[in-house]
Amino acid sequence: EAQVTQNPRYLITVTGKKLTVTCSQNMNHEYMSWYRQDPGLGLRQIYYSMNVEVTDKGDVPEGYKVSRKEKRNFPLILESPSPNQTSLYFCASSLLGQEQFFGPGTRLTVL
């Protein structure tokens, strides 16, 4: 089954404790992206990647890191999480210029 998977689905952590949210797709898509969804703001792009070893900033990259060492994986790293990073996070993938396929979401709470 074609899909985008994210782990964990739910995470409660404390300020400053490094965490990684994994994202994997099995559709051989070049393009992968991370978004955060906050009420009233829609989805905002954090980082995206157009291919292996090619990443670029979206609109809200501060406080986040990504890497794209393999085509299928695109982890999101929060080196020192803060409460303002409490949000619902979505990973997505697509062929370049086509519609994106979204993962189920990761609900992160930073205390």
Add this chain to the structure above:
Amino acid sequence: AQSVTQLDSQVPVFEEAPVELRCNYSSSVSVYLFWYVQYPNQGLQLLLKYLSGSTLVESINGFEAEFNKSQTSFHLRKPSVHISDTAEYFCAVSDLSDGGFKTIFGAGTRLFVKA
């Protein structure tokens, strides 16, 4: 920089009535346009897309949207809504510029269909 405006945050409508959800974007150079739908407690899924060609695009469940380059709009319409259409709808623009390929989403429109 590209921006996407969804003019209505909430749209209440009675079942079987027509509905229009409005979307405007700021720049029409090398853009790809999408509408996504998010049902309660679920992820996003594609509703319809405009990449090129005919400016009127349709979905399998009766929605349609028209790309209007001069007005930089991509409004979503359905002639007769069902209770099951209750969801949040997001307009998105993918913008190929400056060597990158950002995607900008609107803030979303919550559609409430009442019996």
